Amino acid sequence: MKGAMQDGELGRVRFAFGLLGAVPVFLAGWLGWLQVAQAGELERKRGAPLRLVPATADRQAHRTEVVPSPRGTIVDRHGNVMALDCETYEVRADIVVPLKVRLDVAIFRSWLVGLTESLALALVADPDLADRDDVRARHTARLAKILQREFRTGDLPASGPIPDQHPLRVDLLVASEVEVLAVVDALRRVVTDKRFVAVDLHFLRSYRRAYPERNLTHGIVGHINTAWVKTVGGIAAMQSTGVCGLESLATLAPEPAAARGYLKDGSGRAYFTAPLVNAPTATVLHSTLDLDMQRIALRELTATAEAGAREGVVTIPKWGAMVLVEIATGDVVAAASWHRGQPNPAASPFTPMQNLCEPGSIVKPLVLAYAYEAGVLDWGHTFDCTSGSSEYRERIASLGRGKAVKDDHPCHELTPHGILVNSSNIGASYVGLLLEREQWRDYLRFYGFGAPLGLQLPNESLGGPHRDSFDPTTPIRRFRANTAISFSFGYELQVTTLHMARAYLRLFRGANAELRVCRGAEVDGQWHPAPAPADSGPRFRQEVVDAVRAAMVDVVSSDPHATGAHLHRNMLKEVGIDLHGVIAGKTGTAASRIGIKGRGSVDVRNASFVGFMPTESPRWLAVCVLQKDDSARFYGGTYAAPPVVRLLLQCQQLEQRRLMRQESPNGSIGQDRGQSGSPGDSGWGRVAPETTSVGR
Amino acid sequence: MKWLLAGLLFALAVTLAIGTAALRADNARSRYHLERAFHQVRDRVIEYRRLSVGLLDEASPERLAAAHWQHLRAAQQRREGAVQ
Structure with a gap:
């Protein structure tokens, strides 16, 4: 083999392989230099300095999505739903002004108008919405007002680049209680527009309280009130509390929120890591009402x-x-x-x-x-x-x-x-x-x-x-x-x-x-009956x-x-x-x-x-x-x-x-609405459940 | 022969490195699509529940009776129109 290869040729091969072998050595050295020798800290306005180590990079990519607990379902003595939670989104926009838009105030203004109109158009994508033009106009006016206030457009000159120190990043509430699929899809499409790549829409999970047969249950079922409250850490959070009726029972106080982890890259793209584990379940309160x-x-x-x-x-x-x-x-x-x-x-x-x-x-x-x-x-x-x-x-x-x-x-x-x-x-x-x-x-x-x-x-x-x-x-x-x-x-x-x-x-x-x-409550699948009626005492x-x-x-x-x-x-x-x-x-x-x-x-x-x-x-x-x-x-x-x-x-x-219906040999006559604690299960078409001895 | 083996081993190392990187990239791409699919499924679950609650509301006896009367009135009007 050696004889087959000339000396010069052998030298060139050795040189080439030596170079190739030096590559990993160089990479290892570079990594060591960056991660060990050059590892430092980044000063921050708030909190401790940020250590520039691999763990920090990993942590930056990890995100969590908060999943609030549902309040719970209130059913009557036959399982008919009287109050329940409907999942909705609270849509917030994290808007960063792109570099090329910052060059001219006129371009910036037209960019804002385009963004406002795109969001307003998405919000009226519900095919069943009546008075679409009016609603769209209202959304446009509302969003324009917020953006003008947050970006302080009134302080900007008529032309020329946006001055330094002018706010270029804004976080705003686009809409709450968004639940119509067409609207959600339309909003997700807005950020795929090339003009708005620097706009990030966050679909935060939330709940809306729904009351079927509302006119029958105003007083006894009651209602809830949602307000901003300061949590233990001093951070403001939305909290719903029952203010009257069955809604105020402590059983319906929501459990702490859960969280689902995912990854996000520098471009804001989200990557799946795992589904939600230990998802909070809704408590079902069984009332005595019929x-x-x-x-x-x-x-x-x-x-x-x-x-x-x-x-x-x-x-x-x-x-x-x-x-x-x-x-x-x-x-x-x-x-x-x-x-x-x-x-x-x-x-x-x-x-x-x-x-x-x-x-x-x-x-x-x-x-x-x-x-x-x-x-x-x-x-x-x-x-x-x-x-x-x-x-x-x-x-x-x-x-x-x-x-x-x-x-x-x-x-x-x-x-x-x-x-x-x-x-x-x-x-x-x-x-x-x-x-x-x-x-x-x-x-x-x-x-x-x-x-x-x-x-x-x-x-x-x-x-x-x-x-x-x-x-x-x-x-x-x-x-x-x-x-x-x-x-x-x-x-x-x-x-x-x-x-x-x-x-x-x-x-x-x-x-x-x-x-x-209240006849009792189902908490995490466990039935907790209300205290049995007392028949003791003088009579x-x-x-x-x-x-x-x-x-x-x-x-x-x-x-x-x-x-x-x-x-x-x-x-x-x-x-x-x-x-x-x-x-x-x-x-x-x-x-x-x-x-x-x-x-x-x-x-x-x-x-x-x-x-x-x-x-x-x-x-x-x-x-x-x-x-x-x-x-x-x-x-x-x-x-x-x-x-x-x-x-x-x-x-x-x-x-x-x-x-008679229960005694009927064929079960039900016509359709009955059965036990249903889930908003997704209307229960139509099932045989009515027999009431327990507690409720009879 | 040993240079050939060394070359093959190096090629194998490079292939493994590229393959690993490709797999990781594909994994990231799949995770990206999975996250999108996850959102899409959740959006549809929310829509499904919204529609279910809407149906629950519309299934009240009053609403059903109103719908029934509306249907009867429409049928009556159609009959009257046919007679004329």
Whole structure:
């Protein structure tokens, strides 16, 4: 081989290979010189100097995308979605003015106009958008205003290069809640334009709260408020909090945000590294509401409240509230709220929980039940309820009460049953006077008047007795003359509709019975049930409950003296149903004087009705209160009772239909919307799930 | 022979170096496309959920009843038009 190669040739080959061998040696030396000998630090305005080492270069390329946690889904007792998170983008632009544009202010201005128009055009790419030209013009004006302010274009000369120290980089919010695919695609295309290579659009993940069937759920589901808050590190961040209703429950407080890593090169191109691990999951809050019942309740309440307005004859109420409760569980199945004038529903009080009123005669069954249970009332005793009778003079007038106790219609000899059927104020006063002051205090405690509802919902009104009702300096005689008698027929006491519903719940189930609006929550796939309804604690004897129940059955009858006779007659005529024995209830009418902002002291009338069915073993309980701020004729039996009766009847029909559907051999009849915690799963076409024993 | 082997080894080293660089470049290119595909999929998931929520809203009994009445009215108008 050596002989085959001439000496000169061998030398050239050795030289060539020597050169080639020197290349890696040179590269290794160069690397060492750069990374070791020349490794230094870069001073920064903020923070420690930046060390110029390979780790720094790697770190510069690593980026993280923040993935906020969803707030969670709120579903009704059948799994119908009432509130959910919709993923959206918050689009921000990092705009750097290109070098060639910096050379002339005129070019810079036209470049800004082009960028503004391109972004505005992308933002109206939604094919379903109405008034596209108007919206585009608004976007153009908004973006132009921001860019002019941030780039201070007003300070620039008419021509020539952009002066040094003039801002050449801007970060701005292009749009929030961007979720339409066409718009997202159009925005991504903007930065592929050669003119805008120095513009980087960041699509930050965000959420929008969506409320299907919103008009039904304003008060009870509530809403959220999003605001900038300072975090622990002093950095401002957007934070959403529930301000009222179920939205305010702590279960729905979002978990900390997650992050997904990716790489980015010097040109702003992103490179995939890994998908998101441990992606935050949405909590599913199962409420006790039934959307169908809620719809019926709201429709009936609205129809009743606005009936006068349609006829143009009578004035309409100021507000109304109606609730439907399942007695066995205390579940609030429907809670409807109505306000006159249809103000902003999000800003209006949730009347069942926030609007107070004097309940009037609907407390009489509660008073009589308590007195009977306490052993001070004989259910077979007869009271002379004739106004001005010797018994009246001896037991009521002799106390020196300033305001006489009167009945709506003349009453005579009445048993406690008759007192409830006739709704006799005089009879109720006789019973009330049998109770001592401490017993009245216990009465309020037993029924929960003035005590929190325990629903964990903010802004609830507590109500309760007047602040002077139990003033220890008040002589017993004066307490009996005023407070005891007033309490007997629902005065000197403020309640909400939900407080009344809870009081009746306790009549049937005992002193520890509570309402609930939440059945439980699914957190990270784990089911956490709400505390089971408590059936312990003191409760009325069955004979007490049965006696009151029987009287309330006869309230809604054809007896001409029964306060529900008008209701009975009308429903027989209207829907052909003899309500006697089908629905039991108690009417209430109260005339009060309250302070209204801007109007001073105003006379108001409250019409109320509490009803339940079936009468033999009550399952559903409904309470309706309507308040008028004038002295027009307004009675519980004619105004508040009809919506309650219609709600209860429709509630029963709906339950029967559901039962038939479940018993159908083919499963569902038609289509049902099934359990769905995911916005992507509408659930149509699946068989309705059976409700658990917790919710039934 | 040994120079030939040395040359072949050097060629192999260069090939490996170029091949590695090419693979890394292709990997980066794939990652770039994967990131874009990742965004596109996510955009479509968001769109799909938006449409689902829209459908959920439109499926309320009131909306369905309104749509049904609209359909009936349109059919009635068509019939009346056909008669005339």
